[in-house]
Amino acid sequence: MxxxxxxxxxxxxxxxxxxxxxxxxxxxxxxxxxxxxxxxxxxxxxxxxxxxxxxxxxxxxxxxxxxxxxxxxxxxxxxxxxxxxxxxxxxxxxxxxxxxxGPFAGLGDSLLNLTWTPICGSIGASMCINNGSLIxxxxxxxxxxxxxxxxxxxxxxxxxxxxxxxxxxxxxxVFDRLSSLANVLGVMVVGGLIPTTVKLACAIEIPLGEGDPLVIQDQLDKVLPYALPVLLTFICYRLLKKGQGKNSAQLIVGLIVFALVFACLGYYFPGLKIFA
Known part of the structure; x- marks a missing residue:
């Protein structure tokens, strides 16, 4: 042959x-x-x-x-x-x-789709968000x-x-073991990217007589820093899992509408400002 x-x-x-x-x-x-x-x-x-x-x-x-x-x-x-x-x-x-x-399917999904691709996407997205860069x-x-x-x-x-x-x-x-290790690494990396990528803060301030108002976000930062970004990410994750990823477009549009609605409320009605 x-x-x-x-x-x-x-x-x-x-x-x-x-x-x-x-x-x-x-x-x-x-x-x-x-x-x-x-x-x-x-x-x-x-x-x-x-x-x-x-x-x-x-x-x-x-x-x-x-x-x-x-x-x-x-x-x-x-x-x-x-x-x-x-x-x-x-x-x-x-x-x-x-x-x-089978083993390679799990290894590729966990090591590449769920680890490397989100890392690359987060870096690219952060460049667009933080610097306004189109590259x-x-x-x-x-x-x-x-x-x-x-x-x-x-x-x-x-x-x-x-x-x-x-x-x-x-x-x-050995490929099954590498897949499990990649899953753990992916969770750690994506979890570490949440505080720097997801921006959500509570803007509610409670007046306390003549003194400085009580800023809810400051109190949250002392107890659970980045609690709101983590909560928002968890909600999005649950919705994506429930819809098996088919509702990603609707979820993105919903987040945009959510941000625009509360931005308008905070601009036109400062007293109703809830999120920043």
Whole structure:
């Protein structure tokens, strides 16, 4: 059987950029995965009988769903297995792909979607909010891809050259543990960003005779600093979880309306000023 060339792996890497464009509810990413992997199959089965080529395509059309950034690594391992196994042992390729898609899905979601992406988004948003800079979204895009592209490149070529060695040495369970660690890290990072990103304060002042008024926010800062930003974030989180993320646009519009209403109340009716 032929050997997979670097040219074919380069094609696979470029095609993985569109691996999310062919989802279906029956087999999820299988169609796009097969399209990404087609250059490898073309090299390995270019001179093979038609029946072998058909079977090769069919086994990669089985159900598959994982994090997009894990696809290059898994395809790298699959390319190495396709290259080294006999035709009667090709079920190994499917078994390895199936065993890896679950752990990598959890690892990618927790480490990237729930940790790195919110960090990049918070930095970009803070640049827009604090400095009025329009390059915040660009900074976010650069930061995300500065991590994503090295992962894709190393994942594909590292998976092809020594991916199975890593799995045989550490086992699939190591990815589950990394996923749990990433979840904890994500919670800590996002929690630390709340006080600097979410701005909400109580503007109620209670007059105390001729002395200085009692400022509610000052009292809150002495007991529970940033209690209101944390409370607002918790409410938004609960609403997003209840709506399974489908109500994010309505929630954003609701927050804008909330801010505008109380800003107008504080401007036209200073005595009704509640939030600042």
């Amino acid at each position: 032929a050997k997979v060339s670097k040219h074919a792996l380069n094609k696979v890497l470029l095609r993985t950029q569109g691996c999310q464009f062919a989802h279906n509810y029956e087999r999820m990413q299988s169609l796009s995965l097969t399209y990404c992997f087609a250059p490898v199959l073309k090299e390995l089965y270019g001179d093979a009988p038609k029946e072998d080529r058909v079977r090769a395509m069919q086994r990669h059309l089985e159900y598959f769903n994982t994090h997009p950034l894990a696809i290059p690594f898994i395809l790298g391992i699959a390319a190495a297995l396709e290259e080294t196994t006999d035709e009667d042992q090709k079920e190994t390729v499917v078994a390895v792909k199936t065993s890896l898609m 915040g979204p660009l900074v976010m895009l650069i930061m995300i891809n500065a991590l994503y592209w090295p992962i894709k490149i190393y994942g594909l070529y590292g998976g092809y050259s020594k991916g199975m060695e890593v799995i045989e040495k550490f086992g699939v369970q």
